[in-house]
Amino acid sequence: MNYEKFLELMSEGGFFYPSFEIYRGKAEVGGFYDYGPLGVELKRNIIEKWRRVFIYPYQDFIVEIETPIIMPKIVFEASGHLEHFTDAIVECTRCGRKYRADHLIEEELGKRGISIKTEGLGLDELNGLIRKYGIKCPVCGGELGEVKAFNLLFQTTIGPYSENIGYLRPETAQGMFVSFPKVFNLMGRKLPLGIAQVGKVGRNEISPRQGLIRLREFTQMEIEFFFDPENPRCPYLDELDVKLRIVPEKDVAAGIKEPREFRPREAVESGVVPNEWMAFFMGLATIYMNELGIPLDHQYFLAKLPQERAHYAAASFDQMVYSERFGWVEVSGHAYRTDYDLSRHMKYSGYDLTVERRLSTPKEVVEVRVYPNPQRIRDAFASEAPRVMQAISKADPRWLVNELNSKGVVVVDGYSITRDMVFIKEEKRKVFVERFIPHDVEPSFGVDRIIYVTLEHAYTEIDGKPVLRLPPDIAPIKVAVLPIIKKDEYVSIGKRIFREFSRAGVKAVYDDDGTIGSRYARYDALGVPFAVTIDDKTPIDNTVTIRDRDTKAQVRVSINNVVAIIIDAVLRKLTINEIARSMGLQLISRG
């Protein structure tokens, strides 16, 4: 692939290009990209396709929500991001330039012909490599300082008090964890429950390069899928007609790079994938990428070793897609987050995040109960007393007792509760249900990377001219309306047809500028699957031709039907042959 020519098409065609170009050199603008008019449509189509694969067919138990991008500090204390979400940074002691330590080491040693993998190394180990190889600042040659941890969260302040720190979320996931009890209630308190979100996230990368592959601001599509670990069955697993290509954890550990093929159930039964739901989403992910035009042999799942995994994951796989330019690129991550996140939020919020499981046989348990002491609470809180009592009854009693025992006071919903304000009782009960924290598997997709690999795979050159073979339902512009020559009569018919497409909400373009051949080439390059051509027959018999981008075949249809035919062809993903066949028409030419 001619990458320069591809990038030029992306920019000049209005797909994507670096943001803030007019301020380049005047401000730090790395790691930000704009989507142009075609990029916005493509992105929307790719997101909508994701919903069609992951949400709509399962809408009775997978729902989408939207939560804020800005979240208060305590969320990221609970999630572990304040502690763990860091990259190693090293600063030149002479010029003050800062580098991401692992990338710097790999690049500098690469120049010397030494190949080292730094993934998963700690600060001390990175520091050791810099000293061992005497790595210097690549710009000024100065000594490098100590390797430090740099937190990748974008920090800000919420409201006028400087102590109210907030951060931009680095993943949409935390929104689903924090609102889990609300959505669980809304959905009838049933498991399994998938909570999905599509939205922006921010990661303050040290020195992002690689275009859409590493951005400081990007879009994720994530599902947090909560299930009962004692009832982990996925009833849809065997419906999936797909094989998973996986490099399992023990192959990775043994240095084996070739993926093996598993049917989804087989992957679970052989212990390669830890549960059915995870295998299910990996199957859907394979189908999804395939529908975007990524062949099966250009994708596989790579298991992460324990030291490579995010802090919350008990197991995880990266879905890798082949890129001619960047090699294998991670487009989605599939993590088994267990009950890590809900447990942490339960601890930090004091809010009960457990759910109920019906027992097959009842059992006897000793339960701690905390009851408000109404007299003391009224003395302390006057008219607020009812709220305080409600807050106490809502809180997890074990947590209340722990806090009271260790600190003598516990803050519930902003109210300071002391030991004398509650009665603590131990009660023996026969129970028919027990409470537990749901487990979570997370399929997490990076929209921008998916856009990139989709475009790269669609890109080809025919006789030196670029063509984007985007699937019609993904293509940003569905149809180009082209008078064969610029003649008043053709122009006015063409404009009328274009207006009809516009009013029907079909993304279309009208163009009468240049030869018909150069216009076909222009819209082939922009991935437009169909061209409607107005020619000498049009004013006579009220027909136009529809031309197919990939086969160049054409079919002649009545003007009155052309809008409906194109809509139908896009929605049902018909080829020009299928259109012709369904209408009993002949393909009339090629070219």
Place this chain on the structure above:
Amino acid sequence: MNYEKFLELMSEGGFFYPSFEIYRGKAEVGGFYDYGPLGVELKRNIIEKWRRVFIYPYQDFIVEIETPIIMPKIVFEASGHLEHFTDAIVECTRCGRKYRADHLIEEELGKRGISIKTEGLGLDELNGLIRKYGIKCPVCGGELGEVKAFNLLFQTTIGPYSENIGYLRPETAQGMFVSFPKVFNLMGRKLPLGIAQVGKVGRNEISPRQGLIRLREFTQMEIEFFFDPENPRCPYLDELDVKLRIVPEKDVAAGIKEPREFRPREAVESGVVPNEWMAFFMGLATIYMNELGIPLDHQYFLAKLPQERAHYAAASFDQMVYSERFGWVEVSGHAYRTDYDLSRHMKYSGYDLTVERRLSTPKEVVEVRVYPNPQRIRDAFASEAPRVMQAISKADPRWLVNELNSKGVVVVDGYSITRDMVFIKEEKRKVFVERFIPHDVEPSFGVDRIIYVTLEHAYTEIDGKPVLRLPPDIAPIKVAVLPIIKKDEYVSIGKRIFREFSRAGVKAVYDDDGTIGSRYARYDALGVPFAVTIDDKTPIDNTVTIRDRDTKAQVRVSINNVVAIIIDAVLRKLTINEIARSMGLQLISRG
């Protein structure tokens, strides 16, 4: 309206509710709302409807882009937001609590029966009011300090260098201004050109209340519409079949509150609205709100007086919609931003943002030209010289000369250029074109407020039970599939029909829990326009009934057609009567 009952439906139905509930009392979380499963769908439908009104029919000259939420500081220096985008804040000298000064004054004086409008007042005037009326801290009774300006931009740092300040954008607009030259090129260098964007923005409100009406993070839909001020004609103005209800600037100044009606062209010709494009978008805005269910007499445009207008606006109107709960609420703003923003960005970036106008008669002009002095530039920049020369030729020569004359040096694309590195020449030329900065009108919509007023208008109670009369194309769930009683045979047919809807991407719900009456009521409350009921006839003749939420009328149709009928009814906005008529069927009952 029973607001409590309405809010409960919004929360329990999964439309919207406060974010971070589990951390309430532990963190500053005011001004953030989640959208639940129904809210997300409603929001998406409302945004899609906006595109259908404002973009799709005009796609040859209005295009959508997506630019980052985080923007570097210089953007907001240029835009004036660092200087002007402030609220007045006042701090209690005893307890340290902070208040938005204008709101505090209005509320405290309100308690004393004094009504004062503080909009547009300066810091000194607000300070004066606090002293004059002896206003104290409403919580602790302490003395209030001096009123100060508080900037509402959320601040952060981009990358590892603390001096690289960035902000969350407070409007999507700046993205369109900054990328104007890129999009102008993409779209063939033609005016008029509308650049639209839908996306998140952040405003760090001092103490937001009022639910969805005042959020710290919210979604905007904006168009920056660029046109030649010497050719301001809108060819679509007379196509609009709508009257604008306006309180013009001079009526506002005279204290007149009653809007007057104008045809769009009339509003321009009488000087009430400053140009045709602005009147055009105000017309579309009226139609748009009407299609969301807001009657015409519940909306009008309120002119802003000069002291009330944003710093960039030469004229502006707020589109006001009536809310039972909040009174008249601004749902969109229509500002004539002239060339203010592009001029400022041209000044701060040094990038030429002018465009070309063909003159009807050529004229002679004296032009300043700046040419690089190759020798000096090679001496100073060595291998970078070609880039420097290119940067100089791209920059606005008048700006270069101004900077060099005033400072002796000018920074272009990060390179410091001194006087000796360029030749400055004055050249006389006959020109057939001249350059100018396009003017801009901006229709700007707050999605969250529109969601609120749409829901409030849809809300009604029938026999004490809530019903949401949302238009079918806006309603989040299109159809409820309900077996009349929970009988195995009905259940399995119902579930099969539900799966068919799911696979077709139609938002649907299946429910067999409770009496049919209680389920109709449940889905009426959630705004579901159609219910499909499986009854005793279904297993016999393969038919189901479709029930209409608003009329309660029903029609019996074949199971094989029901998915297609519902899709068609939603897309084409058909009532049940129209469905029945189009199929030659009788309405069979009410209830």
